[in-house]
Amino acid sequence: MTVRVRFAPSPTGYLHIGSARTALFNYLYARHVGGKFLLRVEDTDLARSTEESIRSILDGLAWLELGHDEEIVFQSDNADKHRATAKKLLAEGKAYRDFTPKAAQSDANVKDAIKDRARANQGEKNMRDNPYRSLSAEEGDARAAAGEPFAIRLKVAETGKSSFEDGVYGLQERDYAETEDLVLLRSDGHPLYNLAVVCDDIEMQISHVIRGQDHLTNTHKQVLIYEALGIIPPTFAHLPLIMAPNKGKLSKRKHGEVVSMTTYRDAGFLAAAFRNFLALLGWSAGEEKEIYTLAELVEKFSLDGIHRSNAIFNFTENDPRRWTDDKAQWMNAEYIRTMPLDELLPFVRPELKAAKLYRDEYEDDDKAWFENTINLIRQRFFTLKDFSNQGRAYFSEDYDFDPAAIEKNLAKFPDLRSWLPELAERFEVMDSFTEPEIEEVVKAFTEEKGTKLGIIMNGARTLLTGVAVGPSMLSVFETLGKDRSILRLRSQIAWNV
Ligand code: GLU
Numbered sequence: 001m002t003v004r005v006r007f008a009p010s011p012t013g014y015l016h017i018g019s020a021r022t023a024l025f026n027y028l029y030a031r032h033v034g035g036k037f038l039l040r041v042e043d044t045d046l047a048r049s050t051e052e053s054i055r056s057i058l059d060g061l062a063w064l065e066l067g068h069d070e071e072i073v074f075q076s077d078n079a080d081k082h083r084a085t086a087k088k089l090l091a092e093g094k095a096y097r098d099f100t101p102k103a104a105q106s107d108a109n110v111k112d113a114i115k116d117r118a119r120a121n122q123g124e125k126n127m128r129d130n131p132y133r134s135l136s137a138e139e140g141d142a143r144a145a146a147g148e149p150f151a152i153r154l155k156v157a158e159t160g161k162s163s164f165e166d167g168v169y170g171l172q173e174r175d176y177a178e179t180e181d182l183v184l185l186r187s188d189g190h191p192l193y194n195l196a197v198v199c200d201d202i203e204m205q206i207s208h209v210i211r212g213q214d215h216l217t218n219t220h221k222q223v224l225i226y227e228a229l230g231i232i233p234p235t236f237a238h239l240p241l242i243m244a245p246n247k248g249k250l251s252k253r254k255h256g257e258v259v260s261m262t263t264y265r266d267a268g269f270l271a272a273a274f275r276n277f278l279a280l281l282g283w284s285a286g287e288e289k290e291i292y293t294l295a296e297l298v299e300k301f302s303l304d305g306i307h308r309s310n311a312i313f314n315f316t317e318n319d320p321r322r323w324t325d326d327k328a329q330w331m332n333a334e335y336i337r338t339m340p341l342d343e344l345l346p347f348v349r350p351e352l353k354a355a356k357l358y359r360d361e362y363e364d365d366d367k368a369w370f371e372n373t374i375n376l377i378r379q380r381f382f383t384l385k386d387f388s389n390q391g392r393a394y395f396s397e398d399y400d401f402d403p404a405a406i407e408k409n410l411a412k413f414p415d416l417r418s419w420l421p422e423l424a425e426r427f428e429v430m431d432s433f434t435e436p437e438i439e440e441v442v443k444a445f446t447e448e449k450g451t452k453l454g455i456i457m458n459g460a461r462t463l464l465t466g467v468a469v470g471p472s473m474l475s476v477f478e479t480l481g482k483d484r485s486i487l488r489l490r491s492q493i494a495w496n497v
Contacts, residue, residue: 003035
């Protein structure tokens with residue numbers, strides 16, 4: 001059997017973390033078994049579906065490099081087939097016309113009507129007491145022919161249960177009595193979600209439906225539709241939910257930017273790192289390892305490795321410094337620090353260009369300098385943005401001074417105000433400006449002043465880079481070079497802010 005899976009987003013908003021993870025797991029499963037990964041845009045809610053949302057979802061998938069096979073299917077294109085299926089079930093007596101005016105309007109009203117009837121029946125909730133269930137075919141045909149509006153409902157059997165073997169959660173059962181006679185087609189001819197999904201999954205020959213656990217109830221309803229159609233359902237595998245740190249639901253409305261994929265792209269996350277992070281939200285290969293290339297994820301991925309317990313997305317609300325999951329940040333830093341430099345550079349260049357910190361020389365005369373510098377500063381960076389923010393002093397003479405760094409490394413040591421320009425004099429007479437030579441000069445200078453090396457180095461770091469932390473100061477001197485180091489040691493700007 002060929003494995004065919006699909007990612008089926010509803011284009012009613014941007015691509016959020018939960019959907020991106022669903023797409024990724026489908027992709028990994030398909031690639032692992034050599035199957036197909038299809039994309040279906042579930043745009044049947046015409047009022048809420050937007051072009052912009054479709055764009056954002058496709059952009060998000062492209063960013064994560066989750067390429068799909070075959071043409072994108074738009075669910076709304078299949079509405080006629082959905083209607084035909086509902087009519088077929090009606091003709092076979094597996095569905096019935098519901099002429100209840102309320103039913104013709106909305107499902108919620110029907111649930112209320114059922115509740116009202118249940119109340120009248122002393123609390124006995126009976127999902128099968130819709131009076132139209134037993135309407136004769138002749139009467140139904142006659143009323144329909146007379147133009148009376150009706151919805152089409154599935155005629156769920158009185159007794160028995162729907163069941164399926166979930167690829168993650170095992171055997172799932174649900175008494176028919178717990179499921180209402182679901183609406184397949186609204187009175188305005190609009191096919192409803194569960195019917196559309198089943199029809200499309202059949203049409204697309206989907207073998208495995210991998211989606212969020214929040215769809216479990218729908219799956220039971222869909223199994224009923226498959227039974228009515230006499231078609232064996234695909235294998236279902238439900239994914240654990242991704243929860244907020246307080247174990248509450250993650251919601252687009254409440255957690256807005258935190259759950260949107262564009263947030264991470266725009267904040268300087270590498271797609272490879274974020275994809276790696278997403279893969280571990282609810283799945284593991286049963287080993288300590290945490291850094292996986294896409295090829296490794298494809299190789300290791302299996303439904304068995306999917307967890308049953310919910311995953312937590314660990315952002316801290318209202319704290320801009322810790323606005324996203326620590327692990328996501330750690331992982332991004334790990335990628336920035338360790339990935340082959342020539343793979344990182346294509347991401348760094350546009351970042352520097354956007355901040356007007358990039359010069360063409362970085363590709364010819366200053367190529368070696370540029371690459372060494374990126375290699376040096378990336379060691380402590382978390383996102384691509386850091387190259388243009390914290391890294392600014394390497395590419396521009398116009399950089400800011402962190403007041404805390406000034407306070408800690410300069411203000412407390414007033415002697416540095418004359419010492420650092422004096423150190424510049426020592427640099428001035430150096431013929432060659434490499435780490436060992438710089439070290440010798442700075443050490444001698446420190447001893448002469450009877451102070452500590454750290455005081456000189458931290459002060460110099462603040463003047464030269466504007467911040468309190470960074471790579472070894474000897475490398476910073478060498479990287480910035482003699483002239484720029486001297487200029488900055490002499491500069492009084494930081495002392496006057
Ligand atoms: N369109 C549904 C959603 O975005 C997914 C349906 C499915 O995967 O079956 O939640």
